[in-house]
Amino acid sequence: MRHIISILMENEAGALSRVAGLFSARAYNIESLTVAPTEDPSLSRMTIVTTGSEEIIEQITKQLNKLVDVVKLMDLTEGEHIERELAMVKLNTNGRYREEFKRLADIFRGNIIDVTDSTYTVELTGTDEKIDAFIKAIDSQYILEVVRTGVSGIARGERRLSL
Amino acid sequence: MELSGGEILIQYLKDEGVEYVFGYPGGAVLHIYDAIYGQEDVKHVLVRHEQAATHAADGYARATGKPGVVLVTSGPGATNAITGIATAYMDSIPMVIITGQVPSPVIGSDAFQEVDAVGITRPCVKHNFLVKDLSKLAETLKKAFYIATTGRPGPVVVDIPKDVTDPAIKIPYSYPKNVSMRSYNPVVKGHPVQIKRAVETIFSAKRPMIYSGGGVVLSGASNELTEFTRLIGSPITNTLMGLGAYPATDKQFVGMLGMHGTYEANMSMHECDVLIAIGARFDDRVTGKLEQFCPTAKIIHIDVDPASISKTVRVDIPIVGDVKLVLQDMLKIMNASDKKLDQEALQKWWAQIDEWRSKDCLAFDRGSELIKPQSVIETLYQVTNGDAFVTSDVGQHQMWAAQFYKFDQPNRWINSGGLGTMGFGLPAAMGVKLAYPDAHVACVTGEASIQMCIQELSTCLQYRLPIKIVNLNNRYLGMVRQWQEFFYEGRYSMSYMDALPDFVKLAEAYGHVGMRIEKPSDVEAAMKEAFAMKDRLVFLDFITDQTENVYPMIEAGKGHHEMHLSSERELA
Numbered sequence A: 001m002r003h004i005i006s007i008l009m010e011n012e013a014g015a016l017s018r019v020a021g022l023f024s025a026r027a028y029n030i031e032s033l034t035v036a037p038t039e040d041p042s043l044s045r046m047t048i049v050t051t052g053s054e055e056i057i058e059q060i061t062k063q064l065n066k067l068v069d070v071v072k073l074m075d076l077t078e079g080e081h082i083e084r085e086l087a088m089v090k091l092n093t094n095g096r097y098r099e100e101f102k103r104l105a106d107i108f109r110g111n112i113i114d115v116t117d118s119t120y121t122v123e124l125t126g127t128d129e130k131i132d133a134f135i136k137a138i139d140s141q142y143i144l145e146v147v148r149t150g151v152s153g154i155a156r157g158e159r160r161l162s163l
Numbered sequence B: 001m002e003l004s005g006g007e008i009l010i011q012y013l014k015d016e017g018v019e020y021v022f023g024y025p026g027g028a029v030l031h032i033y034d035a036i037y038g039q040e041d042v043k044h045v046l047v048r049h050e051q052a053a054t055h056a057a058d059g060y061a062r063a064t065g066k067p068g069v070v071l072v073t074s075g076p077g078a079t080n081a082i083t084g085i086a087t088a089y090m091d092s093i094p095m096v097i098i099t100g101q102v103p104s105p106v107i108g109s110d111a112f113q114e115v116d117a118v119g120i121t122r123p124c125v126k127h128n129f130l131v132k133d134l135s136k137l138a139e140t141l142k143k144a145f146y147i148a149t150t151g152r153p154g155p156v157v158v159d160i161p162k163d164v165t166d167p168a169i170k171i172p173y174s175y176p177k178n179v180s181m182r183s184y185n186p187v188v189k190g191h192p193v194q195i196k197r198a199v200e201t202i203f204s205a206k207r208p209m210i211y212s213g214g215g216v217v218l219s220g221a222s223n224e225l226t227e228f229t230r231l232i233g234s235p236i237t238n239t240l241m242g243l244g245a246y247p248a249t250d251k252q253f254v255g256m257l258g259m260h261g262t263y264e265a266n267m268s269m270h271e272c273d274v275l276i277a278i279g280a281r282f283d284d285r286v287t288g289k290l291e292q293f294c295p296t297a298k299i300i301h302i303d304v305d306p307a308s309i310s311k312t313v314r315v316d317i318p319i320v321g322d323v324k325l326v327l328q329d330m331l332k333i334m335n336a337s338d339k340k341l342d343q344e345a346l347q348k349w350w351a352q353i354d355e356w357r358s359k360d361c362l363a364f365d366r367g368s369e370l371i372k373p374q375s376v377i378e379t380l381y382q383v384t385n386g387d388a389f390v391t392s393d394v395g396q397h398q399m400w401a402a403q404f405y406k407f408d409q410p411n412r413w414i415n416s417g418g419l420g421t422m423g424f425g426l427p428a429a430m431g432v433k434l435a436y437p438d439a440h441v442a443c444v445t446g447e448a449s450i451q452m453c454i455q456e457l458s459t460c461l462q463y464r465l466p467i468k469i470v471n472l473n474n475r476y477l478g479m480v481r482q483w484q485e486f487f488y489e490g491r492y493s494m495s496y497m498d499a500l501p502d503f504v505k506l507a508e509a510y511g512h513v514g515m516r517i518e519k520p521s522d523v524e525a526a527m528k529e530a531f532a533m534k535d536r537l538v539f540l541d542f543i544t545d546q547t548e549n550v551y552p553m554i555e556a557g558k559g560h561h562e563m564h565l566s567s568e569r570e571l572a
């Protein structure tokens, strides 16, 4: 099962390596990891997408909670939540598909944020499935570059991860 | 009071009540060593290798329950300490390790003797710190001691760049009385609902069994455990780390469990209907094959670390909390209740256990011409009236010490269980002897293990530490040889210890007493003579039967009911 785990942790040097080290030392899967400071500069928020059996996920959350720098943790996938990822995709528009790529970007509610004679750069937000779908919809020979931020997420409604 | 960083460190250790620091100087810690000079409050013990500093601090911690403190220099000082830090980490031992670091401005430039101590120790510490700012030093030390000693204990490294201890820079110091960390608040009080459920389950048991471990020793909960066990009337087994937490001479004690545990302990695990796991972590040496672990039991598990619970074995009633507090709560409820366990069922259960006991699974050949290692431990037990602190190294000798020395008190049996670190025994014994100068302290070791920290014989002379070294010399990496005999058709690859030193002369060269004992009939007299030499370290080199194996044995990956009792008595 895929889980999205959000963590609030002390914004200390080395905090990120404690989390990354935990995942590699214990051979846990990690699909993506994003981190940035929060509105409170002493805290960072990290979002980890991982997969594993229920037992493994339970161990992952316990081991993360055990890290001294981790202040609070929430498994977003345990409740209703929203997840988003940002991607920037650079496309080769030499040839006859320039119009077609524009249309495709519109369909996926993407924005073309940079244009040259031979390229488009499309900005896209959504679930990682949506981004996968966009990338799949384009013939791979026209994809010059893909940058993805990894997933971040937030719980719906009243549920929230804060101190 | 205005102090430099080095002075703050020493003053802090004094204020923290630290008696001994085990260490070794070098460039990055010279300012600190200058602050140590000429003061008597914190005694520094100069070891001969940084690994030994960590094991000695660890031994001190295991024997006293107080945190062990280590001071080493940057680079090679820090890397030499790693084995000892990892050893303490695996067994949850409270320690604070101060490592010197190159000056802040040159960190990251491959400076002389630079190693990323925080990075390299991260996987084997409970937590670590780099002190970047002198004003944070006292507070960081406070946090380090707090983290090391609370919740599930463990080693904490504090890495201090040389400029932070500069004698020219002084700031006001006062001992930080309080510490609070929003991100670290271990749960120590058990949940009342879970405790009630556990008590009800215990009252309903027909074949109850207690499996307790190192957590009881760490929690100082031996009295509570003993009262609890007597109240239930069940059998109790201890892990290798838990030995002594329940008196081994008591009739309810069925011995150690696991790979080299007793037949009765392992069979009781296999057949029980309610298992009460207390401060034990379901290690693979203990559980054997997970699918066959306690197949008919409801499992209650008390542990201060939530991550220990349901890690390898799923449990039915988890209780997160400190053993001592949880047992006190359980005892309160049980003592107030008029319920009782089914006494008839208990009687039947004990009849079954006594039948298992009658196999006498620890029997060995007492008529041998050669010294049997087991008999050496028995003699050690008798000569010390069962009242010694026993440290050990790793191998067959460790298992025989665990099986044949009957520990009636906690904190007496001091060994590396989780990491299994050869070289641990002698330095650990130094830490114990410093803590308890009047007690008997024996180090049970093998001719291979002892050579991994043999240089500490020099430290023992300097500090007058009259430890008794009981060397079970089988001229083999015995534990390795045993596995090669069983699982590699006797291909003894690299397990023979050739070119051994003359240990008697070696002991003498270091200024100690050495004795070689080759006949069974000389064992007792030699042991008595050694222990009578109150102020001398004696190296007892027992030349033992080379072919002896540790029994019982459960092969890795087998179930508790599939034991080898001895070479003649096969699968039980």
Ligand SMILES: Cc1cc2nc3c(=O)[nH]c(=O)nc-3n(C[C@H](O)[C@H](O)[C@H](O)COP(=O)(O)OP(=O)(O)OC[C@H]3O[C@@H](n4cnc5c(N)ncnc54)[C@H](O)[C@@H]3O)c2cc1C
Pocket: B090, B091, B092, B151, B152, B153, B212, B213, B214, B215, B216, B218, B219, B238, B239, B240, B241, B242, B256, B257, B258, B259, B260, B261, B278, B279, B280, B281, B282, B283, B285, B286, B302, B303, B304, B305, B308, B321, B322, B323, B324, B394, B395, B398, B416, B417, B418, B419, B420, B421, B479
């Ligand atoms: C050669 C060799 C052979 C071995 N063979 C065996 C064997 O046959 N049998 C055996 O038992 N072991 C054996 N071991 C040791 C084994 O590897 C483990 O170290 C040991 O079994 C672990 O013991 P434990 O479960 O008591 O856990 P420990 O490592 O002592 O852990 C303690 C547990 O208690 C918890 N705890 C700590 N403090 C508290 C507190 N205050 N309150 C509540 N909980 C707390 C911790 O979170 C942890 O879960 C062997 C080791 C070697 C080197």
Ligand SMILES: Cc1ncc(C[n+]2csc(CCOP(=O)(O)OP(=O)(O)O)c2C)c(N)n1
Pocket: B393, B394, B395, B396, B397, B398, B420, B421, B422, B423, B445, B446, B447, B448, B449, B450, B472, B474, B476, B477, B478, B479, B480
């Ligand atoms: C540092 C280290 N290296 C290797 C091992 C693997 N090992 C476990 S027991 C053992 C043999 C120990 O021999 P000895 O000290 O003579 O004890 P014996 O088993 O013969 O009693 C070895 C090599 C270890 N535990 N620790």
Ligand SMILES: [Mg+2]
Pocket: B395, B446, B447, B448, B472, B473, B474, B475, B476, B477, B478
């Ligand atoms: Mg040997």
